[in-house]
Amino acid sequence: MTNDQDAAAVLKAVRDIVPRLRENGHKAEDARWIPDENVELLDKAGVFQLATPARFGGLDLPLADQFEILAEIARGCGSTGWVAMAWVSTAWLATQYPDKAQEEIFANPSVRISGGFSPTGTVERTEGGYNLNGTWRFNSGCRGAHWDLLGVTLEEPDGQHRELYVIVPMSELSIADDWHVSAAAATGSSSTTANDVFVPAHRVIDAGDALFGLTGDRSNTGATGRNYGLIGFVMTESVASYVGMARAAYELFVSKVGGKPIAYTPWEDQAEHPLTQLKVSLAANKIAAAEALVARWITLLQQRADAGEQPTVEEKATGRGQCGYAIQLAKEAVEELQSVSSGSAIMRNSPFQRFFRDIEGLALHGMMTPNSNLEVHGRVELGLDPNTYLL
CATH class of the missing domain: 1.20.140.10 (Butyryl-CoA Dehydrogenase, subunit A, domain 3)
Structure with a gap:
């Protein structure tokens, strides 16, 4: 199928489940996390493949199509829409990592990736990679994610600090039960914590390079129509x-x-x-x-x-x-x-x-x-x- 056909199919599937997402809203808010049914419905509709590169079996849809599909999810449930947005947008950022990391991350094309972009963690160099420690608040969707993409600082030998983005399996982090809020309660935006987690070097990129599109020569970039910044x-x-x-x-x-x-x-x-x-x-x-x-x-x-x-x-x-x-x-x-x-x-x-x-x-x-x-x-x-x- 073409991108247009893929987008139309996903949009229709999402539109069909809007009533169910809305019906589950009260239950989601009480639980402070979206129901498994919502995740399964979105997965079946193909939502979590929106930003996955085609070479890994994903849909790799243009931004305009992704926007309309994500807006339709939020029309059903604001919290579910926010979580889906977090997972899909962070999956796009994962396409800026080296091929070895992408092969691990997109082994499941329907991947769900959360993120804590504020550099509230630290890394230290160790053999083959980095040692990660820290806590990241407001980590939307972490309770149902496969991976977590986190902002950290690295102190260089000269005392200078670099900001990096690391990506680690969610199973290697702990999740706090600290999301008690008056709005967007069902996003489950709890804090995640890493205690001496090893991160291989291929799962680390420079935050500045990512911000300014300088990781683009690695894959899915250049004049391919997907390197949006x-x-x-x-x-x-x-x-x-x-x-x-x-x-x-x-x-x-x-x-x-x-x-x-x-x-x-x-x-x-x-x-x-x-x-x-x-x-x-x-x-x-x-x-x-x-x-x-x-x-x-x-x-x-x-x-x-x-x-x-x-x-x-x-x-x-x-x-x-x-x-x-x-x-x-x-x-x-x-x-x-x-x-x-x-x-x-x-x-x-x-x-x-x-x-x-x-x-x-x-x-x-x-x-x-x-x-x-x-x-x-x-x-x-x-x-x-x-x-x-x-x-």
Whole structure:
């Protein structure tokens, strides 16, 4: 099959299971982890092969197709969408490792890889590789992952520190039961810890090289249309979760508002009230604007990847601003609808309240929070240095 046929097949399979993912939402939140059924349904649909290279039996779909599939998962369940995004986007980063590592990682084409990118661990050189120690918080999806990709620092003999990314089997790490939160509870974003874990040299790459696309000569890179750049790729895939949650909240609100009276008023049908109409229009247009912004950014990333190029610094900063604003718009769309929802919207058995809380909580993510991304974009617009290497 062609990429288009593969993408259409996976999208249809995911769309078919959206009702089941949504139905499992309450159970997932109570357990603070998505049900095994959700993982199995996504696996059967082919979701975990989206970024796996074709040479390992994966689908290797373009970013635009991956975005739409991940957004559809989040339309079913925000937490499940976030976990799927984490596994798929980190699988893409694994394609930047040497061939020997990729052969180990993608022995299962339907691989699930979590990540803790903040360099809160350390490594020391030892024979054949490195000795790993540290703890990584907010490790989304770690409870169901096969591998964990972790940020670490290495102290060189001259006292300088290098940031590296190591990848290790999840079975070699411990997972803390410390994920007790008011939003995105089912992502199971617990802390993982390594105690004297050996990491062979072929499973270690320089973080700076990965960020700037300098690991690209190893495989699945160059002008193959898949070397999107780390930050641009991860941010784009993340935005899919916010867009999917906003679509779900809109769908749920519109499906229930017709014929519903407004309590303590003479209005018998909320859909007839001008304020409801205004809020629905605002939400619809904010979602459409978010989709358009990220589509524009995806188009640029794909053009660069097809040419075997990285975006310029200015383009990367603009992309961060556009992704950040798309997240803000998606969040605001849900807030518009929540402001005209009735008291029943806060009931635990209402999926709407879960989408509202999840999008609010995930909008606080350090890399995704709109304010930080808009700052980077604004600096470049004003002719200033972006003041970050995370581009």
